[in-house]
Amino acid sequence: MQYDVLIVGGGVGGGSTALNLAARGFKVAIVEERDWGGTTINRGSTPKRALLASAETHFRMAQLVENVAPLSWSEMANHSAKIVLAANQRYGNNLVKAGITTIEGHATFVNSNTILVHGQKYQAKRIILATGARPRELEFSGSQYMEHSASFLKTSNLPDNITIVGAGIIAFALTSIATEAGTKVTIVQHNQRALGILDQGLVQILIKRLENAGVVFKFDNTIQKITELSNGSYQVTTNQSQFKTGAVYCVAGRIPNTEDLNLSVAGVKVGLKGIKVDKNLRTSNPQIFALGDCCDASVPKLSNYAIYQGKCLGNSLEKPVQFPIKYPTPALTVFSIPKLGQVGISTQQASNKPELEIKTIDIKNWQTYARNGDDLAELKIVFNKGSQQIVGAEVLSQDADQLVDYLSLLIQQHVTANDLQQQLFAYPSQASDLYGIWQSR
Ligand SMILES: Cc1cc2nc3c(=O)[nH]c(=O)nc-3n(C[C@H](O)[C@H](O)[C@H](O)COP(=O)(O)OP(=O)(O)OC[C@H]3O[C@@H](n4cnc5c(N)ncnc54)[C@H](O)[C@@H]3O)c2cc1C
Numbered sequence: 001m002q003y004d005v006l007i008v009g010g011g012v013g014g015g016s017t018a019l020n021l022a023a024r025g026f027k028v029a030i031v032e033e034r035d036w037g038g039t040t041i042n043r044g045s046t047p048k049r050a051l052l053a054s055a056e057t058h059f060r061m062a063q064l065v066e067n068v069a070p071l072s073w074s075e076m077a078n079h080s081a082k083i084v085l086a087a088n089q090r091y092g093n094n095l096v097k098a099g100i101t102t103i104e105g106h107a108t109f110v111n112s113n114t115i116l117v118h119g120q121k122y123q124a125k126r127i128i129l130a131t132g133a134r135p136r137e138l139e140f141s142g143s144q145y146m147e148h149s150a151s152f153l154k155t156s157n158l159p160d161n162i163t164i165v166g167a168g169i170i171a172f173a174l175t176s177i178a179t180e181a182g183t184k185v186t187i188v189q190h191n192q193r194a195l196g197i198l199d200q201g202l203v204q205i206l207i208k209r210l211e212n213a214g215v216v217f218k219f220d221n222t223i224q225k226i227t228e229l230s231n232g233s234y235q236v237t238t239n240q241s242q243f244k245t246g247a248v249y250c251v252a253g254r255i256p257n258t259e260d261l262n263l264s265v266a267g268v269k270v271g272l273k274g275i276k277v278d279k280n281l282r283t284s285n286p287q288i289f290a291l292g293d294c295c296d297a298s299v300p301k302l303s304n305y306a307i308y309q310g311k312c313l314g315n316s317l318e319k320p321v322q323f324p325i326k327y328p329t330p331a332l333t334v335f336s337i338p339k340l341g342q343v344g345i346s347t348q349q350a351s352n353k354p355e356l357e358i359k360t361i362d363i364k365n366w367q368t369y370a371r372n373g374d375d376l377a378e379l380k381i382v383f384n385k386g387s388q389q390i391v392g393a394e395v396l397s398q399d400a401d402q403l404v405d406y407l408s409l410l411i412q413q414h415v416t417a418n419d420l421q422q423q424l425f426a427y428p429s430q431a432s433d434l435y436g437i438w439q440s441r
């Protein structure tokens with residue numbers, strides 16, 4: 001069978017590219033070996049945020065009133081499973097409705113324009129690789145007992161005591177959800193630094209709050225051994241301690257899926273961070289492209305980037321002239337409780353730039369945060385000293401995701417603190433709180 005474009009990987013990166021190309025009249029096929037919607041819909045932000053919905057509501061209630069009823073994990077898990085199933089079905093159906101040929105199975109290259117799935121050959125003028133990433137495995141005695149974020153996010157029975165290996169973005173989300181559901185969490189991190197890319201002052205406030213809620217952080221601890229005990233629980237031995245736990249989840253980074261594709265017959269080069277691509281996502285074979293978590297595009301490996309790259313690739317395949325992809329203002333949220341958000345230039349990047357200034361604003365008394373009992377809320381804004389434009393921000397708050405997105409619009413539009421005074425926001429709202437940025441200048 002012959003197509004204009006064949007996409008390998010039906011996650012948000014591959015899916016957004018397929019929809020974009022089909023809308024432009026290309027004859028498109030997409031291959032998926034596991035589940036439509038990939039990591040995001042089935043094992044990533046969709047179930048994570050569905051579980052977090054109950055966890056953060058529980059936390060917010062407890063900030064405002066006494067005697068909040070405990071959460072039921074099985075109800076949370078049922079809610080999440082329903083959301084995931086509906087999103088997964090919608091994802092697959094939307095591809096079919098758009099006239100895209102959907103193929104289920106594992107794809108490998110036969111040559112540079114032919115893909116093999118279940119013994120059937122498919123040919124295309126161009127091929128796009130969007131095969132995503134998988135959890136990084138650690139190797140030590142008993143490491144086979146470790147599970148990953150996917151099993152945490154779909155379990156209907158969370159033990160009352162768990163261990164999480166790694167203190168990164170996924171770890172803080174899972175820890176916050178589990179803690180609010182009444183599970184005791186121990187985080188094992190091999191060095192001193194948690195959430196390395198985020199503002200370390202705000203990270204320390206978050207760690208303290210989680211410690212107060214019962215989380216144990218074991219920094220500078222490397223796991224050496226896990227032993228299964230007769231009651232189904234585990235004994236964990238690190239270089240510094242030994243303790244019992246009901247389950248161990250390893251969230252120590254992710255590895256691009258580039259093996260098992262027979263890429264060498266297609267002349268596609270791979271490096272340590274994924275498939276090598278140029279600024280237009282073109283691989284070492286000019287008719288083959290790669291995007292999302294499987295490629296080394298020098299941008300964060302996040303859903304929003306994979307979707308954006310899919311849109312750009314859809315546009316650029318239609319036009320004869322190629323331009324390097326221009327990425328908009330980067331925005332990121334750690335979905336912990338409270339959340340940590342970052343947008344534009346980070347405080348770490350700003351601290352080396354004399355033309356930039358970091359202003360810390362205590363937003364606990366701003367209306368939104370005061371009425372929500374958001375008593376840890378703190379905002380750090382990065383200004384350009386000359387133009388007074390906002391160029392970055394980091395925030396710790398229950399509503400950090402929304403604030404970061406408002407600030408992303410302001411940064412993208414080159415808004416100054418003074419320009420905010422020209423806006424008539426509905427009052428009192430989270431947007432109208434932004435006047436406070438001007439007042440604090
Ligand atoms: C727990 C967790 C939480 C996350 N939360 C967030 C978040 O809040 N915000 C955010 O922006 N990002 C988040 N991420 C990251 C985000 O999920 C990824 O960046 C995103 O899924 C990348 O999309 P993708 O399409 O490149 O890859 P994927 O979604 O991984 O899709 C790749 C697909 O390709 C398929 N595939 C692979 N090889 C083959 C083959 N040979 N043949 C056929 N099919 C194949 C796979 O089965 C998979 O479905 C999270 C990740 C995890 C694990």
Ligand SMILES: NC(=O)c1ccc[n+]([C@@H]2O[C@H](COP(=O)([O-])OP(=O)(O)OC[C@H]3O[C@@H](n4cnc5c(N)ncnc54)[C@H](O)[C@@H]3O)[C@@H](O)[C@H]2O)c1
Pocket residue numbers: 138165166167168169170171188189190191193194195196221222223251252253254300301302332333334335
């Ligand atoms: N909200 C979001 O945008 C979001 C949420 C979840 C995941 N993601 C994406 O998924 C990726 C993977 O997330 P992640 O949390 O697995 O990775 P991460 O890179 O954020 O964190 C991994 C952590 O594990 C630690 N680590 C590494 N080896 C270890 C060892 N042997 N023992 C103990 N600790 C060890 C690292 O130092 C780091 O702190 C992220 O980088 C991001 O691209 C994004």
